Amino acid sequence: MTLDTVQKANIDPDHEQPYSALGLKEDEYQRIREILGRRPTSSELAMYSVMWSEHCSYKSSKVHLRQFGEKQPKTDALLVGIGENAGVVDVGQGYAVTFKIESHNHPSFVEPYQGAATGVGGIVRDILTMGARPIAIMDPLRFGPANAPDTRRTLPGVVAGIGGYGNCLGLPNIGGEIVFDETYAGNPLVNALCVGVMRHEDIKLAKASGVGNLVVLFGAKTGGDGIGGVSVLASESFDATRPSKRPSVQVGDPFAEKVLIECCLEIFAEDLVIGIQDLGGAGLSCATSELASAGTGGMHVVLDRVPLRDPTLAPEEILMSESQERMCAIVEPMKIARFLELCAKWDVTATVIGEVNDSARLTIEWKNQIIVNVPPRTVAHEGPVYERPFAPPAEQKQLQANGPSTITRPKSGEQLRQTLLDLISSPNLADKSWVTDQYDKYVQGNTVLAQPEDSGIVRIDETSGLGIAISTDANARWCRLDPYEGARLALAESYRNVATTGARPLAVTNCLNFGSPEDPAVMWQFERAVTGLADACLELGLPVTGGNVSFYNQTGKVAILPTPVVGVLGVIADVAKRTPMAIDVEGIGLFLLGETRDDFAGSEWANLHGHLGGMPPRADLEHERRLANLLIEASTRELISAAHDLSDGGLAIAVAEMALRKMVGASISVTGDPFVALFSETPGRVVVAVALDARKEFLALVDSQRIAVEHLGITGGSALVVAGQFEIELEALSTAHTGTFHRLFSGTR
Amino acid sequence: MRIGVVTFPGSLDDRDAARAIRMAGGEAVALWHNDHSLRNIDGVVLPGGFSYGDYLRCGAIARFAPIMEEITVRAKAGMPLLGICNGFQVLCESHLLPGALTRNSDLHFLCRDQELIIENNSTSWTSEYSLGQHITIPLKNGEGSYQCDDQTLSLLESEGRVVVRYAGENPNGSRNSIAGITNERGNIVGLMPHPEHAIEKLTGPTTDGFAFFTGVLKTLVAS
Numbered sequence: 012m013t014l015d016t017v018q019k020a021n022i023d024p025d026h027e028q029p030y031s032a033l034g035l036k037e038d039e040y041q042r043i044r045e046i047l048g049r050r051p052t053s054s055e056l057a058m059y060s061v062m063w064s065e066h067c068s069y070k071s072s073k074v075h076l077r078q079f080g081e082k083q084p085k086t087d088a089l090l091v092g093i094g095e096n097a098g099v100v101d102v103g104q105g106y107a108v109t110f111k112i113e114s115h116n117h118p119s120f121v122e123p124y125q126g127a128a129t130g131v132g133g134i135v136r137d138i139l140t141m142g143a144r145p146i147a148i149m150d151p152l153r154f155g156p157a158n159a160p161d162t163r164r165t166l167p168g169v170v171a172g173i174g175g176y177g178n179c180l181g182l183p184n185i186g187g188e189i190v191f192d193e194t195y196a197g198n199p200l201v202n203a204l205c206v207g208v209m210r211h212e213d214i215k216l217a218k219a220s221g222v223g224n225l226v227v228l229f230g231a232k233t234g235g236d237g238i239g240g241v242s243v244l245a246s247e248s249f250d251a252t253r254p255s256k257r258p259s260v261q262v263g264d265p266f267a268e269k270v271l272i273e274c275c276l277e278i279f280a281e282d283l284v285i286g287i288q289d290l291g292g293a294g295l296s297c298a299t300s301e302l303a304s305a306g307t308g309g310m311h312v313v314l315d316r317v318p319l320r321d322p323t324l325a326p327e328e329i330l331m332s333e334s335q336e337r338m339c340a341i342v343e344p345m346k347i348a349r350f351l352e353l354c355a356k357w358d359v360t361a362t363v364i365g366e367v368n369d370s371a372r373l374t375i376e377w378k379n380q381i382i383v384n385v386p387p388r389t390v391a392h393e394g395p396v397y398e399r400p401f402a403p404p405a406e407q408k409q410l411q412a413n414g415p416s417t418i419t420r421p422k423s424g425e426q427l428r429q430t431l432l433d434l435i436s437s438p439n440l441a442d443k444s445w446v447t448d449q450y451d452k453y454v455q456g457n458t459v460l461a462q463p464e465d466s467g468i469v470r471i472d473e474t475s476g477l478g479i480a481i482s483t484d485a486n487a488r489w490c491r492l493d494p495y496e497g498a499r500l501a502l503a504e505s506y507r508n509v510a511t512t513g514a515r516p517l518a519v520t521n522c523l524n525f526g527s528p529e530d531p532a533v534m535w536q537f538e539r540a541v542t543g544l545a546d547a548c549l550e551l552g553l554p555v556t557g558g559n560v561s562f563y564n565q566t567g568k569v570a571i572l573p574t575p576v577v578g579v580l581g582v583i584a585d586v587a588k589r590t591p592m593a594i595d596v597e598g599i600g601l602f603l604l605g606e607t608r609d610d611f612a613g614s615e616w617a618n619l620h621g622h623l624g625g626m627p628p629r630a631d632l633e634h635e636r637r638l639a640n641l642l643i644e645a646s647t648r649e650l651i652s653a654a655h656d657l658s659d660g661g662l663a664i665a666v667a668e669m670a671l672r673k674m675v676g677a678s679i680s681v682t683g684d685p686f687v688a689l690f691s692e693t694p695g696r697v698v699v700a701v702a703l704d705a706r707k708e709f710l711a712l713v714d715s716q717r718i719a720v721e722h723l724g725i726t727g728g729s730a731l732v733v734a735g736q737f738e739i740e741l742e743a744l745s746t747a748h749t750g751t752f753h754r755l756f757s758g759t760r
Numbered sequence: 761m762r763i764g765v766v767t768f769p770g771s772l773d774d775r776d777a778a779r780a781i782r783m784a785g786g787e788a789v790a791l792w793h794n795d796h797s798l799r800n801i802d803g804v805v806l807p808g809g810f811s812y813g814d815y816l817r818c819g820a821i822a823r824f825a826p827i828m829e830e831i832t833v834r835a836k837a838g839m840p841l842l843g844i845c846n847g848f849q850v851l852c853e854s855h856l857l858p859g860a861l862t863r864n865s866d867l868h869f870l871c872r873d874q875e876l877i878i879e880n881n882s883t884s885w886t887s888e889y890s891l892g893q894h895i896t897i898p899l900k901n902g903e904g905s906y907q908c909d910d911q912t913l914s915l916l917e918s919e920g921r922v923v924v925r926y927a928g929e930n931p932n933g934s935r936n937s938i939a940g941i942t943n944e945r946g947n948i949v950g951l952m953p954h955p956e957h958a959i960e961k962l963t964g965p966t967t968d969g970f971a972f973f974t975g976v977l978k979t980l981v982a983s
Contacts, residue, residue, distance in 0.1 A: 171868070174869050178869055179770070179772075179813070179814075180772075181772030181773075181809065264813070265810075266770050266810060266812065266813025266814075269769075269770055269810070269813075270769050270770070273769075357769065358769065447871075448868075448870055449868050449869045450871060451869075451871050453898045453900060453957040453963075453964070454808075454900075454957075455775070455776065456773075456775070456779055456957060456959075457963060459962055459963060470963070586962065587962055
């Protein structure tokens with residue numbers, strides 16, 4: 012292939028270009044021609060195609076995502092907001108925390124191990140790029156039916172990939188979710204969250220400022236892997252008739268990333284960079300255009316200098332490659348020697364590939380010829396914006412009208428006992444140790460709570476005990492029934508989980524997983540969910556610090572359940588006062604906080620019967636706020652020894668989980684319809700364990716926050732007893748709870 | 761007392777080991793894989809992690825690190841040396857301890873709280889434990905199955921050189937449920953589980969691992 016240059020593009024304006032194969036639409040191609048006043052070169056076309064892809068440009072979601080900014084509550088906590096690699100939040104004592112969640116869904120379906128591994132790698136680099144030391148990861152996952160043959164391929168591979176990469180980086184994995192549903196069969200969701208910590212003064216931004224400053228590419232060499240990953244893989248639906256997409260999946264090397272992390276942290280500590288950007292989706296195209304666009308405005312890059320793993324790569328491929336473990340820094344000439352010295356110490360390859368200038372153009376040369384000459388903002392920030400049509404799915408009303416009232420409810424004690432066993436052994440509620448035992452939760456020595464606790468907590472200051480809590484949640488079935496309310500409920504639960512462990516919620520990140528935006532019904536789900544989440548965040552006073560949209564999660568015409576995964580970050584002044592979920596002492600009182608109503612639409616019980624329909628419960632955020640205040644205050648005053656949020660499976664599952672953790676039983680009694688009391692999924696409820704001597708003070712606190720409270724019973728014994736209904740030995744409960752995953756996945760790898 | 765902690769590229773639990781040493785009352789001294797100076801240390805810990813990405817074989821590249829030359833000389837002369845997890849793998853690759861660590865029998869990485877039995881409390885690191893004591897500390901690795909030939913195994917058993925053994929079900933297929941061993945002199949100890957992750961009630965399953973670090977400091981003071 013001959014080299015296409017700017018000069019050639021001027022001479023040969025009608026040269027036919029494969030924009031469509033690169034994922035660009037006709038009108039988008041025309042716009043590029045307008046911007047440049049000529050046809051793009053093949054390298055420019057490559058850059059625009061990846062940067063204007065759905066994944067990088069958010070072209071379908073942008074008009075809705077604006078709400079997160081417009082409805083942002085007034086807060087002093089937000090140090091860096093949406094738009095940077097990750098948002099940064101002030102957590103006090105001079106510390107700042109950055110966190111973000113991203114999807115790596117399509118790559119993980121094509122190649123589960125590498126897809127999931129590089130998903131972790133990518134989000135960790137985003138956090139590192141902000142100047143922070145990454146301190147923990149989490150992974151919300153969704154798969155097809157647990158017993159489907161393909162789930163035996165994807166789940167073990169994804170889990171091994173997350174473990175293989177995260178463990179090798181030395182990042183504790185402190186939580187996540189695993190949910191099964193048939194709509195994820197051809198589209199598993201692999202979301203990865205990372206959190207990092209730094210001092211306020213160490214925050215770094217992705218900008219190329221200062222004429223004459225150097226552009227340094229460092230980390231792994233560039234290879235042919237992941238070319239067009241964002242445009243080809245992440246921005247289209249799967250279709251069995253097209254060729255295999257395996258070459259678009261990147262291959263990770265966690266060791267290279269671990270070394271890169273330590274190297275960067277030493278570089279940051281000596282204040283050697285002006286700006287920094289990681290190379291993730293869209294590789295060099297993204298890093299150079301974003302850095303230039305956010306800084307002085309111009310940049311010149313000599314592409315021949317990029318160290319290559321494969322010397323036969325064409326310039327277009329170098330610009331599009333998504334090879335992992337690479338970073339791009341802007342360094343002042345006087346500091347470059349020290350910068351390169353630190354890279355050499357860590358055996359990290361570092362190369363000066365260009366220079367910042369004030370030309371307002373991003374120019375790239377290859378073999379002494381200019382192959383790219385573009386205004387960087389048009390590549391990075393001024394991509395297309397779509398106002399896609401949206402309308403409720405035709406069957407939405409019918410779906411909402413079809414509540415679970417037709418399912419026969421268990422009545423006798425024996426039937427209720429069996430319902431508990433059926434639920435606690437169902438794949439969605441079963442013990443996940445088979446998975447979480449493959450993740451290192453101890454490394455770094457600061458993990459205070461990890462899965463299956465309500466939220467993960469890590470200590471960030473050994474002297475003061477300052478810590479942060481994180482939880483992620485989404486109830487996609489509720490979102491299917493009512494995406495607006497479903498998104499609010501996801502936030503409510505994540506918020507409640509953080510408060511349940513004693514931490515004060517501070518900020519929100521999200522990963523919005525949906526079907527094809529070209530389907531108005533999907534677009535409606537998206538618009539409703541974003542609006543619901545933005546409204547709820549405003550109501551709870553939590554800023555959204557960033558996030559990620561993953562569209563095209565569908566096979567043929569079947570979209571996944573709308574799955575907005577909501578992550579909430581909280582802060583706890585002294586981690587020693589955190590509230591765990593386990594009841595570990597006998598003779599302690601158990602109380603239920605919050606009111607119970609008949610809420611079975613979209614519930615785990617209905618799901619067990621293959622039913623999805625009706626209206627989900629409403630999220631009462633005013634109640635959630637008071638409940639959170641109560642839980643945090645009770646934790647601070649050390650009035651409660653254990654607490655656990657009620658979610659899937661209701662009260663019975665919550666108490667069972669609390670008992671199974673340390674194998675200390677409980678005897679409870681319930682009022683009203685025992686089935687509703689035990690299995691309803693009314694939100695805004697938490698079970699707490701309160702010692703006798705703290706009871707009076709605790710109940711006064713409950714009263715002051717106007718929260719409904721019910722005395723459930725007392726801890727102790729080796730069984731879970733529901734007075735007048737049934738009792739079940741913890742051993743039997745444990746066998747049911749822990750056997751499922753081993754039965755489903757043992758022997759896989 | 762100055763206890764060194766070596767950082768190889770890919771070491772992960774180096775800061776945790778240093779924290780354990782500090783909390784036990786020692787002075788933790790950072791050692792860099794590429795240096796030759798041992799900086800006047802009295803003992804040394806090879807921490808957990810994935811040195812050099814564990815490429816080739818776990819510990820196979822780390823054994824050739826420049827710092828290992830000095831450590832080997834000093835350890836052979838009696839300096840207390842503890843290899844935890846990847847550190848144990850490095851000790852085996854360096855032939856400072858016999859045998860090898862291979863893939864766990866179920867082929868998965870395994871992270872769990874593991875009950876162990878103290879089988880030798882006369883090493884430089886385990887003198888604070890009582891013989892037969894049960895302790896619970898984290899186990900976390902993908903290649904923790906201890907293997908050796910029959911002759912080595914009977915030698916280790918007959919000389920009392922098994923330091924810790926897995927209690928209950930064998931988690932990874934290690935021969936004779938061996939979790940850790942020592943050399944003839946008792947100054948070099950390698951084990952797969954992580955005592956440095958069980959030193960605080962808040963962050964570990966127990967504080968059972970702390971005595972490894974107070975133990976070596978006592979041994980050093982006594983000598």
